[in-house]
Amino acid sequence: MGTLVEEIIGGRLGRTVTAGDTVVAPVDCAMAHDVTAPLAIEAFERMEMPLHDPEHVVLVFDHVMPAATVAAAELHQRVRRFAADHRVRNLFAEGICHIVMVEKGFARPGGIVVGADSHSTTYGALGCFSAGMGSTDVGVVLATGRTWFRVPETLRIELSGTLTAPLTAKDIALHVLGRIGADGADYLAVEWGGETVRAMSLDQRLTLANLSADMGGKAGLCEVDEVTLAAARPGEGTEVPRLRNPRYTEVLHIDVSALEPQVAVPPAADQVRGVTEMAGTRIDEVFIGSCTNGRLEDMEIVAAHLAGRQVHPQTRTVVVPASRRIYMEALRRGWIETIVEAGALVMNPGCGPCLGRQHGVVAAGERVVSTSNRNYPGRMGSPDAEIYLTSPAVAAASAVAGRIADPRRAH
Amino acid sequence: MGRAWKLGDGVSTDTIMPGRYNLTTDPEALARACLCEARPDFAVGVRPGDVLVAGRNFGCGSSREHAPLSIRASGVAAVVAASFSRIFARNAVNIGLPVIRCPEAAAAITDGDELSVDVERGLIHSGGRTFEGEAPSALALRIAQAGSLVELIRTQGWAAVEEMRA
Numbered sequence: 001m002g003t004l005v006e007e008i009i010g011g012r013l014g015r016t017v018t019a020g021d022t023v024v025a026p027v028d029c030a031m032a033h034d035v036t037a038p039l040a041i042e043a044f045e046r047m048e049m050p051l052h053d054p055e056h057v058v059l060v061f062d063h064v065m066p067a068a069t070v071a072a073a074e075l076h077q078r079v080r081r082f083a084a085d086h087r088v089r090n091l092f093a094e095g096i097c098h099i100v101m102v103e104k105g106f107a108r109p110g111g112i113v114v115g116a117d118s119h120s121t122t123y124g125a126l127g128c129f130s131a132g133m134g135s136t137d138v139g140v141v142l143a144t145g146r147t148w149f150r151v152p153e154t155l156r157i158e159l160s161g162t163l164t165a166p167l168t169a170k171d172i173a174l175h176v177l178g179r180i181g182a183d184g185a186d187y188l189a190v191e192w193g194g195e196t197v198r199a200m201s202l203d204q205r206l207t208l209a210n211l212s213a214d215m216g217g218k219a220g221l222c223e224v225d226e227v228t229l230a231a232a233r234p235g236e237g238t239e240v241p242r243l244r245n246p247r248y249t250e251v252l253h254i255d256v257s258a259l260e261p262q263v264a265v266p267p268a269a270d271q272v273r274g275v276t277e278m279a280g281t282r283i284d285e286v287f288i289g290s291c292t293n294g295r296l297e298d299m300e301i302v303a304a305h306l307a308g309r310q311v312h313p314q315t316r317t318v319v320v321p322a323s324r325r326i327y328m329e330a331l332r333r334g335w336i337e338t339i340v341e342a343g344a345l346v347m348n349p350g351c352g353p354c355l356g357r358q359h360g361v362v363a364a365g366e367r368v369v370s371t372s373n374r375n376y377p378g379r380m381g382s383p384d385a386e387i388y389l390t391s392p393a394v395a396a397a398s399a400v401a402g403r404i405a406d407p408r409r410a411h
Numbered sequence: 412m413g414r415a416w417k418l419g420d421g422v423s424t425d426t427i428m429p430g431r432y433n434l435t436t437d438p439e440a441l442a443r444a445c446l447c448e449a450r451p452d453f454a455v456g457v458r459p460g461d462v463l464v465a466g467r468n469f470g471c472g473s474s475r476e477h478a479p480l481s482i483r484a485s486g487v488a489a490v491v492a493a494s495f496s497r498i499f500a501r502n503a504v505n506i507g508l509p510v511i512r513c514p515e516a517a518a519a520i521t522d523g524d525e526l527s528v529d530v531e532r533g534l535i536h537s538g539g540r541t542f543e544g545e546a547p548s549a550l551a552l553r554i555a556q557a558g559s560l561v562e563l564i565r566t567q568g569w570a571a572v573e574e575m576r577a
């Protein structure tokens with residue numbers, strides 16, 4: 001009997017586990033990035049032990065990359081020194097950690113991954129158990145290769161209906177966030193399933209697992225199928241996890257065909273409205289990117305909207321492909337050219353302005369449409385700026401209109 | 412005895428420690444920036460033994476450990492809240508910052524109230540009343556006794572956690 005998390009953790013431990021159990025489990029891969037790695041390294045050093053396994057450590061420079069201040073440069077320096085001292089080869093500066101982890105095959109079906117970043121839930125779309133943790137927990141993993149978990153109960157979200165453009169997984173996730181709230185899945189695993197998920201590309205599923213973190217979820221997961229296996233195979237000795245008569249804490253049924261594009265309004269991601277209600281709100285900046293929506297399909301949607309159009313002269317528009325691979329592919333397909341021609345700024349792969357340190361920091365009184373996942377006051381700069389979270393389709397239409405716009409009316 | 416610093420619902424780690432200030436691991440520097448935009452009076456006015464009292468989902472959002480570190484470094488005795496976000500609560504326990512979940516105390520206590528906490532039993536005393544919050548889990552107590560997760564695992568290994576199963 002088991003939900004996906006129970007099957008995954010049980011599979012790795014070689015025994016049956018049930019929600020509520022506290023387990024000490026082996027970790028297949030531990031990730032930290034330029035902001036959280038320094039504290040994780042300090043915790044690791046206090047352990048006074050050798051590094052458990054350098055091959056299972058992934059360090060990514062993405063939050064402030066390239067360094068925008070001396071302080072950031074010094075943090076990067078410290079992480080590089082640690083990597084050199086401990087022979088960690090998996091050091092990347094080519095995109096957002098959560099994208100790199102999937103592209104480079106560090107997250108695999110059936111595996112257990114931890115990341116010193118809350119959106120480490122993202123890889124759960126591949127059918128692994130992956131949770132965000134603090135630096136101390138990750139520091140202890142670096143030394144011991146293990147961590148403790150309380151096996152979470154599961155909230156199953158059963159999606160039905162066909163998702164038609166311009167609707168995307170982002171609209172579904174925002175809708176759920178609005179319904180259950182920012183703590184609606186606290187301590188729970190969020191399992192996304194049903195015919196709509198089965199019909200989704202991996203890019204879309206990754207968005208669902210990503211935003212599970214913003215519902216308070218400890219993990220976000222999708223079942224493994226051909227789409228998953230085309231992108232990632234289980235590691236050695238790991239099996240593909242399958243549901244076996246799962247028992248859920250709650251099952252939420254949602255018919256997505258009735259949805260309209262969604263907008264999360266400040267000050268929190270669970271304040272969700274339909275785009276019809278918000279359309280017309282004047283905006284100063286648009287940010288398209290992040291671990292939620294900086295993937296290839298997102299670039300395609302944006303290029304399609306911007307083709308032959310110009311972004312509004314009063315709306316600076318910043319587009320950040322989430323990884324070098326995505327950037328290169330979007331270049332090859334001519335999408336970057338289209339986006340630049342439309343007057344948008346394209347920045348190097350990474351977190352971009354998502355966390356308010358670079359590439360489009362906002363002033364008091366300004367309004368931003370962002371495809372990221374957080375709109376807390378101060379997230380992108382001044383605490384008196386307003387952040388509206390949307391899908392790439394709504395963001396692109398809004399960039400052209402200079403106001404929040406309904407992409408269904410743009411054509 | 413300390414004083415209460417009252418905060419609302421959904422205080423995120425971005426509010427506790429804005430991303431523009433956490434490019435350091437120095438606890439003193441973090442303490443100076445703690446809550447700097449939401450409560451600019453906090454970092455300058457906080458005294459050892461004071462208590463943060465907040466509403467629902469305290470510490471939601473980013474997993475940045477800079478947030479609980481900055482609170483610990485500011486000298487507060489504990490954080491009391493109606494509820495905590497998962498990662499924040501775990502981080503706090505790991506570094507030895509006590510957290511007590513107690514919706515009643517979070518609702519009744521107002522800014523500046525005098526109060527004291529009994530962390531091991533999850534009790535909050537204020538204005539002649541005693542509020543019964545959630546007592547820490549066996550594991551949280553174990554970590555608190557060792558001082559931090561690092562100390563617990565360094566000195567006793569994972570056996571310390573494994574033997575607590577069941």
Ligand code: SF4
Nearest residue numbers: 119290291351354355
């Ligand atoms: S893109 Fe934003 S939410 Fe994602 S990892 Fe980077 S800072 Fe965090």
